[in-house]
Amino acid sequence: MSAIVLEHISKVYAPRSRSWKERLTGAPAPKGFQALDDVSFRVEHGEFFGLLGPNGAGKTTLISILAGLAQASAGTARVCGYDVVNDFRQSRRSLGVVPQEIVYDPFFTVRETLRIQSGYFGLRNNDDWIDEILSNLGLADKAQTNMRALSGGMKRRVLVAQALVHRPPVIILDEPTAGVDVDLRRTLWEFIARLNKEGHTILLTTHYLEEAEALCGRIAMLKSGRMIALDTTQALLARVGGTHLEEAFVRIMHQEEEYLGVTA
Numbered sequence: 001m002s003a004i005v006l007e008h009i010s011k012v013y014a015p016r017s018r019s020w021k022e023r024l025t026g027a028p029a030p031k032g033f034q035a036l037d038d039v040s041f042r043v044e045h046g047e048f049f050g051l052l053g054p055n056g057a058g059k060t061t062l063i064s065i066l067a068g069l070a071q072a073s074a075g076t077a078r079v080c081g082y083d084v085v086n087d088f089r090q091s092r093r094s095l096g097v098v099p100q101e102i103v104y105d106p107f108f109t110v111r112e113t114l115r116i117q118s119g120y121f122g123l124r125n126n127d128d129w130i131d132e133i134l135s136n137l138g139l140a141d142k143a144q145t146n147m148r149a150l151s152g153g154m155k156r157r158v159l160v161a162q163a164l165v166h167r168p169p170v171i172i173l174d175e176p177t178a179g180v181d182v183d184l185r186r187t188l189w190e191f192i193a194r195l196n197k198e199g200h201t202i203l204l205t206t207h208y209l210e211e212a213e214a215l216c217g218r219i220a221m222l223k224s225g226r227m228i229a230l231d232t233t234q235a236l237l238a239r240v241g242g243t244h245l246e247e248a249f250v251r252i253m254h255q256e257e258e259y260l261g262v263t264a
Protein backbone atom coordinates (compact mmCIF):
# COMPACT_ATOMS: atom_id res chain seq x y z
CA MET A 1 0.00 0.00 0.00
CA SER A 2 1.42 3.37 -1.04
CA ALA A 3 1.51 6.44 1.23
CA ILE A 4 -0.22 8.63 -1.36
CA VAL A 5 -2.13 7.52 -4.45
CA LEU A 6 -3.59 9.95 -6.96
CA GLU A 7 -5.55 8.47 -9.86
CA HIS A 8 -6.74 10.66 -12.71
CA ILE A 9 -7.37 13.68 -10.51
CA SER A 10 -8.98 16.67 -12.19
CA LYS A 11 -10.27 19.81 -10.56
CA VAL A 12 -12.47 22.46 -12.11
CA TYR A 13 -13.21 25.40 -9.82
CA ALA A 14 -16.81 26.54 -10.10
CA PRO A 15 -17.35 29.57 -12.32
CA ARG A 16 -18.18 32.87 -10.67
CA SER A 17 -21.84 33.77 -10.91
CA ARG A 18 -22.96 36.05 -13.73
CA SER A 19 -23.05 39.74 -12.96
CA TRP A 20 -26.32 41.64 -13.44
CA LYS A 21 -24.78 43.31 -16.47
CA GLU A 22 -23.91 39.96 -18.06
CA ARG A 23 -27.44 38.73 -17.35
CA LEU A 24 -29.01 41.78 -18.93
CA THR A 25 -26.84 41.63 -22.04
CA GLY A 26 -27.26 37.86 -22.35
CA ALA A 27 -23.48 37.36 -22.24
CA PRO A 28 -22.45 33.68 -22.08
CA ALA A 29 -22.06 32.22 -18.57
CA PRO A 30 -18.46 32.36 -17.30
CA LYS A 31 -16.63 29.03 -17.51
CA GLY A 32 -15.13 27.20 -14.54
CA PHE A 33 -11.34 27.10 -14.19
CA GLN A 34 -9.52 23.80 -14.73
CA ALA A 35 -6.78 23.79 -12.09
CA LEU A 36 -5.85 20.09 -12.42
CA ASP A 37 -6.13 17.86 -15.48
CA ASP A 38 -5.84 14.07 -15.11
CA VAL A 39 -3.00 13.94 -12.59
CA SER A 40 -1.86 10.49 -11.44
CA PHE A 41 1.12 9.42 -9.33
CA ARG A 42 2.01 7.44 -6.23
CA VAL A 43 4.32 8.23 -3.35
CA GLU A 44 5.68 5.19 -1.51
CA HIS A 45 6.14 4.97 2.25
CA GLY A 46 9.37 6.56 3.42
CA GLU A 47 9.89 8.64 0.27
CA PHE A 48 10.93 12.30 0.28
CA PHE A 49 8.93 13.47 -2.72
CA GLY A 50 8.98 16.88 -4.39
CA LEU A 51 6.01 18.48 -6.15
CA LEU A 52 7.27 21.37 -8.24
CA GLY A 53 5.70 23.81 -10.64
CA PRO A 54 5.41 27.53 -11.35
CA ASN A 55 2.86 29.78 -9.62
CA GLY A 56 -0.66 28.62 -10.37
CA ALA A 57 0.39 25.16 -11.57
CA GLY A 58 -2.04 23.44 -9.19
CA LYS A 59 0.21 22.28 -6.33
CA THR A 60 -1.87 23.75 -3.50
CA THR A 61 -5.06 22.52 -5.16
CA LEU A 62 -3.64 18.99 -5.18
CA ILE A 63 -2.63 19.29 -1.52
CA SER A 64 -6.08 20.66 -0.64
CA ILE A 65 -7.66 17.61 -2.27
CA LEU A 66 -5.40 15.28 -0.26
CA ALA A 67 -6.25 17.16 2.95
CA GLY A 68 -9.99 17.06 2.22
CA LEU A 69 -10.20 20.85 1.92
CA ALA A 70 -11.20 20.72 -1.75
CA GLN A 71 -13.05 18.04 -3.65
CA ALA A 72 -11.72 16.66 -6.91
CA SER A 73 -14.04 17.00 -9.90
CA ALA A 74 -12.84 13.59 -11.11
CA GLY A 75 -10.48 10.85 -9.99
CA THR A 76 -9.60 9.32 -6.64
CA ALA A 77 -7.02 10.12 -3.97
CA ARG A 78 -5.90 7.92 -1.08
CA VAL A 79 -3.60 8.49 1.89
CA CYS A 80 -2.20 5.30 3.48
CA GLY A 81 -4.93 3.37 1.67
CA TYR A 82 -7.76 5.61 2.91
CA ASP A 83 -9.92 7.39 0.37
CA VAL A 84 -9.81 11.14 1.08
CA VAL A 85 -13.59 11.42 0.64
CA ASN A 86 -15.08 8.11 1.80
CA ASP A 87 -12.58 7.49 4.63
CA PHE A 88 -11.96 11.15 5.42
CA ARG A 89 -11.27 10.76 9.15
CA GLN A 90 -8.65 8.03 8.72
CA SER A 91 -7.01 9.70 5.74
CA ARG A 92 -6.85 13.05 7.57
CA ARG A 93 -5.40 11.37 10.65
CA SER A 94 -2.66 9.86 8.47
CA LEU A 95 -1.69 13.29 7.21
CA GLY A 96 0.05 16.34 8.66
CA VAL A 97 -0.23 19.42 6.46
CA VAL A 98 1.89 22.55 6.78
CA PRO A 99 -0.13 25.13 4.84
CA GLN A 100 1.36 27.84 2.70
CA GLU A 101 -0.61 30.64 4.33
CA ILE A 102 0.01 31.60 7.92
CA VAL A 103 -3.27 31.21 9.76
CA TYR A 104 -3.45 31.31 13.53
CA ASP A 105 -5.67 32.21 16.45
CA PRO A 106 -4.27 35.38 18.06
CA PHE A 107 -5.81 34.62 21.46
CA PHE A 108 -3.75 31.55 22.32
CA THR A 109 -0.19 30.86 23.32
CA VAL A 110 1.98 28.48 21.30
CA ARG A 111 1.41 25.64 23.78
CA GLU A 112 -2.35 26.24 23.87
CA THR A 113 -2.43 26.23 20.07
CA LEU A 114 -0.70 22.86 19.98
CA ARG A 115 -2.92 21.43 22.72
CA ILE A 116 -6.03 22.53 20.83
CA GLN A 117 -4.68 20.96 17.63
CA SER A 118 -4.01 17.73 19.59
CA GLY A 119 -7.61 17.85 20.80
CA TYR A 120 -8.88 17.81 17.20
CA PHE A 121 -7.30 14.37 16.93
CA GLY A 122 -8.61 13.22 20.31
CA LEU A 123 -5.17 13.43 21.93
CA ARG A 124 -4.99 14.48 25.57
CA ASN A 125 -1.80 14.54 27.64
CA ASN A 126 0.26 15.15 24.51
CA ASP A 127 2.70 17.51 26.23
CA ASP A 128 5.75 15.23 26.06
CA TRP A 129 5.53 15.09 22.27
CA ILE A 130 4.62 18.79 22.09
CA ASP A 131 7.77 19.60 24.09
CA GLU A 132 9.89 17.47 21.76
CA ILE A 133 8.48 19.20 18.67
CA LEU A 134 8.95 22.65 20.25
CA SER A 135 12.54 21.91 21.09
CA ASN A 136 13.31 20.48 17.63
CA LEU A 137 11.85 23.55 15.97
CA GLY A 138 13.67 26.02 18.20
CA LEU A 139 10.42 27.07 19.87
CA ALA A 140 11.00 25.80 23.41
CA ASP A 141 11.37 29.31 24.85
CA LYS A 142 8.21 30.50 23.04
CA ALA A 143 5.78 27.94 24.50
CA GLN A 144 4.05 30.53 26.71
CA THR A 145 4.22 33.34 24.14
CA ASN A 146 1.01 34.56 22.58
CA MET A 147 0.73 33.70 18.89
CA ARG A 148 0.23 37.34 17.88
CA ALA A 149 3.54 38.27 19.53
CA LEU A 150 5.56 35.93 17.30
CA SER A 151 7.48 37.01 14.23
CA GLY A 152 6.38 35.66 10.83
CA GLY A 153 9.13 33.03 10.81
CA MET A 154 8.23 31.90 14.33
CA LYS A 155 4.55 31.61 13.36
CA ARG A 156 5.62 29.42 10.46
CA ARG A 157 7.49 27.17 12.88
CA VAL A 158 4.25 26.80 14.86
CA LEU A 159 2.43 25.77 11.67
CA VAL A 160 4.99 23.00 11.24
CA ALA A 161 4.55 21.99 14.89
CA GLN A 162 0.75 21.93 14.45
CA ALA A 163 1.06 19.55 11.52
CA LEU A 164 3.08 17.13 13.64
CA VAL A 165 1.10 16.97 16.90
CA HIS A 166 -0.68 13.72 15.98
CA ARG A 167 2.51 12.02 14.68
CA PRO A 168 1.16 11.56 11.15
CA PRO A 169 2.94 8.99 8.96
CA VAL A 170 2.64 11.33 5.94
CA ILE A 171 3.72 14.97 6.13
CA ILE A 172 2.91 17.51 3.42
CA LEU A 173 4.77 20.81 3.42
CA ASP A 174 3.43 23.51 1.10
CA GLU A 175 6.28 25.99 0.64
CA PRO A 176 7.32 25.83 4.29
CA THR A 177 10.41 28.00 3.87
CA ALA A 178 8.84 30.91 1.98
CA GLY A 179 10.16 34.06 3.62
CA VAL A 180 11.98 32.42 6.51
CA ASP A 181 15.54 32.96 7.65
CA VAL A 182 18.51 30.67 7.10
CA ASP A 183 18.35 29.49 10.69
CA LEU A 184 14.82 28.17 10.45
CA ARG A 185 15.52 26.55 7.11
CA ARG A 186 18.38 24.63 8.58
CA THR A 187 16.51 23.68 11.77
CA LEU A 188 13.43 22.73 9.80
CA TRP A 189 15.22 20.59 7.23
CA GLU A 190 17.27 18.81 9.87
CA PHE A 191 14.09 17.95 11.74
CA ILE A 192 12.13 16.94 8.63
CA ALA A 193 15.07 14.86 7.34
CA ARG A 194 15.18 13.11 10.71
CA LEU A 195 11.44 12.39 10.58
CA ASN A 196 11.94 11.03 7.06
CA LYS A 197 14.78 8.77 8.26
CA GLU A 198 12.49 7.51 11.00
CA GLY A 199 10.03 6.39 8.31
CA HIS A 200 7.73 9.38 7.73
CA THR A 201 6.77 10.04 4.13
CA ILE A 202 7.34 13.63 3.06
CA LEU A 203 5.71 15.50 0.18
CA LEU A 204 7.23 18.93 -0.33
CA THR A 205 6.35 21.83 -2.58
CA THR A 206 8.89 24.60 -2.88
CA HIS A 207 10.14 27.24 -5.26
CA TYR A 208 13.64 26.83 -3.80
CA LEU A 209 14.88 24.22 -6.23
CA GLU A 210 18.20 23.73 -4.45
CA GLU A 211 16.19 22.52 -1.44
CA ALA A 212 14.26 20.06 -3.59
CA GLU A 213 17.49 18.91 -5.22
CA ALA A 214 19.16 18.26 -1.87
CA LEU A 215 16.20 16.60 -0.17
CA CYS A 216 13.89 14.87 -2.65
CA GLY A 217 14.46 11.38 -4.00
CA ARG A 218 11.77 11.77 -6.65
CA ILE A 219 10.10 14.78 -8.17
CA ALA A 220 6.86 15.44 -10.04
CA MET A 221 6.46 18.65 -12.04
CA LEU A 222 3.13 20.30 -12.75
CA LYS A 223 2.44 22.90 -15.39
CA SER A 224 -1.00 24.47 -15.89
CA GLY A 225 -2.62 21.62 -13.99
CA ARG A 226 -0.96 18.83 -15.97
CA MET A 227 1.83 16.60 -14.79
CA ILE A 228 4.68 17.04 -17.24
CA ALA A 229 7.52 15.22 -15.49
CA LEU A 230 7.95 12.47 -12.92
CA ASP A 231 11.27 10.85 -12.17
CA THR A 232 14.07 10.47 -9.67
CA THR A 233 15.98 13.65 -8.92
CA GLN A 234 19.13 11.94 -10.24
CA ALA A 235 17.48 11.10 -13.57
CA LEU A 236 16.12 14.64 -13.92
CA LEU A 237 19.59 16.04 -13.25
CA ALA A 238 21.18 13.58 -15.68
CA ARG A 239 19.00 15.04 -18.41
CA VAL A 240 20.88 18.32 -18.05
CA GLY A 241 24.31 16.76 -17.64
CA GLY A 242 24.23 16.71 -13.84
CA THR A 243 23.96 20.46 -13.37
CA HIS A 244 21.38 22.12 -11.18
CA LEU A 245 17.76 21.09 -10.87
CA GLU A 246 16.82 24.65 -11.77
CA GLU A 247 18.21 24.01 -15.25
CA ALA A 248 16.20 20.80 -15.60
CA PHE A 249 13.09 22.59 -14.33
CA VAL A 250 13.41 25.44 -16.82
CA ARG A 251 14.03 23.06 -19.73
CA ILE A 252 11.14 20.77 -18.84
CA MET A 253 8.78 23.72 -18.37
CA HIS A 254 9.60 24.97 -21.86
CA GLN A 255 9.34 21.69 -23.72
CA GLU A 256 6.10 20.54 -25.25
CA GLU A 257 6.05 16.80 -24.65
CA GLU A 258 5.73 15.13 -21.26
CA TYR A 259 8.74 13.61 -19.56
CA LEU A 260 7.53 10.70 -17.52
CA GLY A 261 10.67 8.80 -16.60
CA VAL A 262 11.21 5.24 -15.53
CA THR A 263 9.75 5.71 -12.06
CA ALA A 264 6.45 7.13 -13.29
Ligand SMILES: Nc1ncnc2c1ncn2[C@@H]1O[C@H](COP(=O)(O)OP(=O)(O)OP(=O)(O)O)[C@@H](O)[C@H]1O
Nearest residue numbers: 013014033035053054055056057058059060061062
Ligand atom coordinates in the same frame (compact mmCIF):
# COMPACT_ATOMS: atom_id res chain seq x y z
N1 LIG B 1 -10.98 28.74 -5.05
C1 LIG B 1 -10.56 28.96 -6.29
N2 LIG B 1 -11.41 29.37 -7.25
C2 LIG B 1 -11.00 29.56 -8.51
N3 LIG B 1 -9.72 29.37 -8.94
C3 LIG B 1 -8.83 28.96 -8.02
C4 LIG B 1 -9.18 28.74 -6.66
N4 LIG B 1 -8.06 28.33 -5.99
C5 LIG B 1 -7.07 28.32 -6.90
N5 LIG B 1 -7.52 28.70 -8.11
C6 LIG B 1 -6.75 28.80 -9.34
O1 LIG B 1 -6.23 27.49 -9.62
C7 LIG B 1 -4.90 27.59 -10.15
C8 LIG B 1 -3.98 26.72 -9.32
O2 LIG B 1 -3.82 27.35 -8.07
P1 LIG B 1 -2.89 26.70 -6.93
O3 LIG B 1 -2.99 27.59 -5.74
O4 LIG B 1 -3.26 25.27 -6.78
O5 LIG B 1 -1.45 26.80 -7.61
P2 LIG B 1 0.00 26.59 -6.99
O6 LIG B 1 0.74 25.71 -7.92
O7 LIG B 1 -0.12 26.15 -5.58
O8 LIG B 1 0.58 28.07 -7.06
P3 LIG B 1 1.67 28.83 -6.12
O9 LIG B 1 3.02 28.28 -6.46
O10 LIG B 1 1.52 30.25 -6.54
O11 LIG B 1 1.28 28.58 -4.69
C9 LIG B 1 -4.54 29.07 -10.14
O12 LIG B 1 -4.75 29.59 -11.44
C10 LIG B 1 -5.51 29.68 -9.16
O13 LIG B 1 -5.82 31.02 -9.49
